[in-house]
Amino acid sequence: MTLSPLTARKAEAPVTLPEKAGASRPGRRRSSHSRSQARAAYLFLAPWFIGLLAITLGPMIASLYLSFTDYSMLSEAHWVGLDNYEKMFTEDDRFLTSLKVTTVYVVVSVPLQLAFALALALVLDRGLRGLPFYRSVFYLPSLLGGSVAISILWRKIFGTDGIVNSVLGLFGYEGQGWVTSPDTALWTLIILHVWTFGAPMVIFLAGLRQIPQSLYEAASVDGAGPLRKFRSITLPLLTPIIFFNLVLEVIKSFQSFTQSFIVSGGNGGPVDSTLFYTLYLYIKGFKNYEMGYAAGMAWVLLLIIGALTAVNFLMSRFWVFYGDDDK
């Protein structure tokens, strides 16, 4: 689903991330333990960093240069200054459409997906028998969700003769072609995204395990019910994990490509209703031969995602609780 193997790799990291709530910090003196932890962190970062230097950096600089040109792939690049950027925001309606479509997709699907993931994590955390099995089963969609095969399957499920309409037919409701109607196409993709709740769910599960049991016991003694416990203990102590998942999923879903590429047949249709930003970028670069423009779009996307992440971090001050408020 995501375009970036980098974020996918990052998603595996959180197992070590959640700081034990209420755990005391190591002293000011850096112990040898924390030094070796730092070394381990750098080691884990190394493959990504080497990849960045060896593979990504050069092309990124090249693309920055190309974004100021009219490069078409088929002929030489000519310097055009800020023309590409200007065009995006003043002339290109489809660019704005793609921004709108992507924003709706992110704003709707990310909270839904996280809520779903959290709910399931809570259920699984109740010491279910065969937990590893269920965990794996629920994780599966995360592995498959971004694949071409699933996108094709989605077309079938939500097609005129698909499963959804067969089920609706049982209740006497005549369905429609969900993926091929402009009013519903994006929603099928949102459902697809929510369905890939496995990755955040696993992270939530790890987070739930970190909450000290003693807090719940104390709450029980005070007569708190399950709802109260959830609101006053689980949720606040889980906020760092929620925040982490939120940042990751926003970045990831802003870069979604495969689903709309396959489901819409590559043009973001019907009537641009599934025109994701990256899909439009791809169309511009590879189909319309406006590679300079596409490079500019890539940089705008980087800025947008950077800004969103920064806002996310700023906002986090107001709602994320790290359990060690000594600031």
Added chain:
Amino acid sequence: MKRILAATAATLMAASLTACGGDDGGGSDGRTTVVFSYWGSDARQQLTETAISKFEEKNPTIDVEGDFSDWDSYYEKLATKTAAGDAPDVMSIEIRGLAEYSGRGILADLAGKVDTAKLDQDVLKAGQVDGRQFAIPTGVNAFPMIVNKATVEKAGKKVPDDKAWTWDDYIALAQSITTETDGEVWGTEWNRNPAFLEIFARQRGEEFYKDGKIGLSEQTIKDWWALLQKISATKAGPDAAQMNETGTKVDQALLATNKSAFGSWWSNQLTALSKGSGQELDLLRMPKAPGAATGGMFLQPAMYYTLSAKSENAEAAQKFVDFLVNDPDAAAILLSDRGLPTNSEVVAAVKDKLSPADQKVLAFIESVRSELSTAAVPPKGAMEMEDVLIRATDSVLFDKASPDDAAKTFISEANSALSQ
């Protein structure tokens, strides 16, 4: 996004690396390698590989390396290779990409280099841009109405006289077929193919492109949309959402699955449609506007063979193209896979080997040949036209825009694509 950048860059780098890897042609043993790029189905790949072997057998000093990809990624790959200075010696291109590639100095002028004497001279002109022969048509196609006679008759109707039928006749007949079969079979499937609109417009004396711009009037586009709306409103055919699903994939065509009696497809798709249907399908002229002076149908090269202007093995590449279009041995293998051959000698030699469906196409095209004009090469930017048209059409069919607004949007977006 990083991955798009990285992928682009990696492809570029990989491509330029292969380019540095250098001279595949003219090795020390006197052998030459010609790279031939093309797209298509697995079946086409097999046919092409067989034809290549045949050519190598006849020309022992030349190796031909087939560079195959599916349609969806074909132009992306070709553009990337071209950007890296590693364009294939022989490139397959279709009519919408021709101006794009010839206009940028990528293609060689083939005049006098490939023997074209026996090809249909009219069709050959559809390989010229600004009077220069940049491309040799592989074969031709028409865009007819295809009919399943058995289905029509089962609904108690008669197949109409295609010399006289109008758009209204067509819709009324299709509607009655849907009704008679209780909706089990649709009267007709329909599409948003620019070729359909072009035929519709030519019947009114308009051209799709004129002087490098859109030649269609707003009224014509709106009337065409009204026709499509009428088809789905009267249940002569399915609604837009369902037609979107079938898309342009011939194996999912309603004709191929026997779920409709009529439908329009390119003539070289008849074989695939017939195979899917298992029933006999026939070709008809498109319906006409009442009083139209012309039926509007045209012959279009299915695709072209072109040569890279930078090829270091131009001579061998020319020989290969010559073999593909002029040698009956090549045609006996490729048959009508790249459209019906236009070399009269070749056609005569392979006629009996053609599938029954292809023989029908051949007979149909011969019988209506005098009514068909030849397609002109559309201007640069035409590759975007189908997407632009589909977007505007859907916005009308799904009530997202009024036909007036959508027609204006279409013309301005289309013209801006052409002026890039």
